[in-house]
Amino acid sequence: MMFLKTLCLPLVITFLSLSSYCFGLGRYREEDPFHVDFRRGRAYHLPTSYRHPYFRTFGVRGQPNYHNSYYKNEIQSRLDRASGAATPKVVNVDDFGAKANGRDDSQAFKKAWNYACSSSQGAIMVVPKKKIYRLKPINFSGPCKSPLLLKIYGTLEATEDHSDYQDNGRRWLYFDNVENLRVEGGGIIDGNGKTWWEKSCKVNKALPCKEAPTAVTFNECTNLRVSSLRIKDAQQMHVIFQKCVNVKAFNLLVTAPGNSPNTDGIHVTGTQNIYINNCVIGTGDDCISIVSGSKNVRATGITCGPGHGISIGSLGAGNSAAYVSNVIINKATLSGTDNGVRIKTWQGGSGYAKNIKFQNIVMYNVSNPIIIDQNYCDQENPCRKQTSAVQVSNVLYQNIRGTSASNVAMKFDCSQSVPCRQIYLQNVALKAEETKQASSSCANVILSYRGDVSPPCSSRS
Numbered sequence: 119m120m121f122l123k124t125l126c127l128p129l130v131i132t133f134l135s136l137s138s139y140c141f142g143l144g145r146y147r148e149e150d151p152f153h154v155d156f157r158r159g160r161a162y163h164l165p166t167s168y169r170h171p172y173f174r175t176f177g178v179r180g181q182p183n184y185h186n187s188y189y190k191n192e193i194q195s196r197l198d199r200a201s202g203a204a205t206p207k208v209v210n211v212d213d214f215g216a217k218a219n220g221r222d223d224s225q226a227f228k229k230a231w232n233y234a235c236s237s238s239q240g241a242i243m244v245v246p247k248k249k250i251y252r253l254k255p256i257n258f259s260g261p262c263k264s265p266l267l268l269k270i271y272g273t274l275e276a277t278e279d280h281s282d283y284q285d286n287g288r289r290w291l292y293f294d295n296v297e298n299l300r301v302e303g304g305g306i307i308d309g310n311g312k313t314w315w316e317k318s319c320k321v322n323k324a325l326p327c328k329e330a331p332t333a334v335t336f337n338e339c340t341n342l343r344v345s346s347l348r349i350k351d352a353q354q355m356h357v358i359f360q361k362c363v364n365v366k367a368f369n370l371l372v373t374a375p376g377n378s379p380n381t382d383g384i385h386v387t388g389t390q391n392i393y394i395n396n397c398v399i400g401t402g403d404d405c406i407s408i409v410s411g412s413k414n415v416r417a418t419g420i421t422c423g424p425g426h427g428i429s430i431g432s433l434g435a436g437n438s439a440a441y442v443s444n445v446i447i448n449k450a451t452l453s454g455t456d457n458g459v460r461i462k463t464w465q466g467g468s469g470y471a472k473n474i475k476f477q478n479i480v481m482y483n484v485s486n487p488i489i490i491d492q493n494y495c496d497q498e499n500p501c502r503k504q505t506s507a508v509q510v511s512n513v514l515y516q517n518i519r520g521t522s523a524s525n526v527a528m529k530f531d532c533s534q535s536v537p538c539r540q541i542y543l544q545n546v547a548l549k550a551e552e553t554k555q556a557s558s559s560c561a562n563v564i565l566s567y568r569g570d571v572s573p574p575c576s577s578r579s
């Protein structure tokens with residue numbers, strides 16, 4: 119019996135690998151255009167320890183429910199205490215001199231951060247509730263000695279004096295090079311951006327174009343979790359994940375007026391393995407923008423509008439090379455936005471945007487529901503004609519329905535010299551909001567259809 123087992127197992131394995139080799143079983147899936155394979159990074163798993171206040175499960179009185187993570191944590195911490203393991207330090211910003219009285223609290227926050235960050239037993243930095251702390255730009259820098267949890271229960275509000283931002287001009291709250299950081303708490307981060315919007319050249323054409331600060335930047339952070347926060351009225355962009363690895367961002371509410379300039383909701387740049395889930399975003403620019411160097415990006419459960427939609431790009435500005443791959447946007451609702459799902463590249467760029475899935479998306483009165491724009495030009499002077507372009511390939515649009523505010527529901531405006539390849543459309547149903555008669559405009563694109571696709575391309579060039 120034993121002998122048979124040891125003999126058979128290798129035989130079976132050999133047969134399986136031989137058969138897939140001989141009959142191409144392993145390759146078929148790759149060749150099916152409607153099967154897009156993405157490597158799943160660690161960060162793709164659903165957050166496990168976050169407890170939604172409405173879905174909390176309670177144990178029977180006196181009988182702990184062992185499925186409840188609260189009890190698991192509690193038991194773990196009792197065990198830790200019994201064994202003499204360290205419990206995290208609690209660091210309250212008020213204990214470091216924060217007053218929340220309308221004056222600048224930056225120094226207290228810096229001191230509290232430094233103290234928390236240098237704790238070797240873990241730390242919980244607490245921003246108390248029902249208080250408003252005013253902050254100048256702050257560099258919350260790592261590396262820290264142990265994992266850090268930043269609990270924002272109250273409100274962080276940006277100072278309005280533009281001279282406070284002289285040092286850099288692009289940052290307000292800046293988390294730099296921190297590992298194992300969690301930011302949460304249900305509080306508010308308020309960029310107080312009105313005075314910046316007024317000074318934007320997009321609002322006042324007479325003024326020179328200058329960048330304004332990003333409300334919250336996470337730069338080079340690893341194993342980062344940002345959740346349960348309201349981020350509003352950023353000076354320019356709301357949240358940037360820059361050169362980070364393994365990120366979860368969920369339960370975020372990001373809001374600014376629809377006419378506030380360049381106030382992207384969540385901007386992903388040079389970041390790998392990021393999972394954005396359950397976010398409501400309405401601002402004056404892209405709800406989510408994903409740009410060069412980003413790989414393994416997944417966004418699910420996104421509600422977007424007002425704003426410019428969900429964008430990959432812009433890519434390739436100033437003849438640059440850009441690389442974006444493995445992006446999944448699944449389950450999104452967009453209402454009244456300028457674009458639905460968009461890929462935008464400048465002429466003259468190089469590199470690629472590939473392996474992208476847009477699926478299960480509902481649009482309400484969106485001006486350009488599906489768009490690839492390889493002639494993107496967001497500058498004062500018209501862009502000159504150039505032949506090189508970022509290659510767009512292997513893009514799947516699946517189960518996309520709703521209404522278009524314009525008559526052109528789908529627009530593929532691809533590069534003449536580097537056409538869009540492997541563009542797959544499956545079950546697309548878009549109608550014009552007003553006339554009900556939508557069309558599609560398709561230039562320099564190689565398309566495949568499956569299921570019902572409406573409106574299909576009429577003109578192809």
Ligand SMILES: *[C@@H]1O[C@H](CO)[C@@H](O)[C@H](O)[C@H]1NC(C)=O
Pocket residue numbers: 257259292294
């Ligand atoms: C933040 O502080 C760290 C350490 O002091 C420094 O290396 C880094 O350059 C600072 N970053 C910014 C944006 O000021």
Ligand SMILES: *[C@@H]1O[C@H](CO)[C@@H](O)[C@H](O)[C@H]1NC(C)=O
Pocket residue numbers: 454483485523551
């Ligand atoms: C659709 O959007 C357009 C502008 O984008 C707007 O003028 C129109 O009122 C909207 N229609 C509905 C039904 O919301």
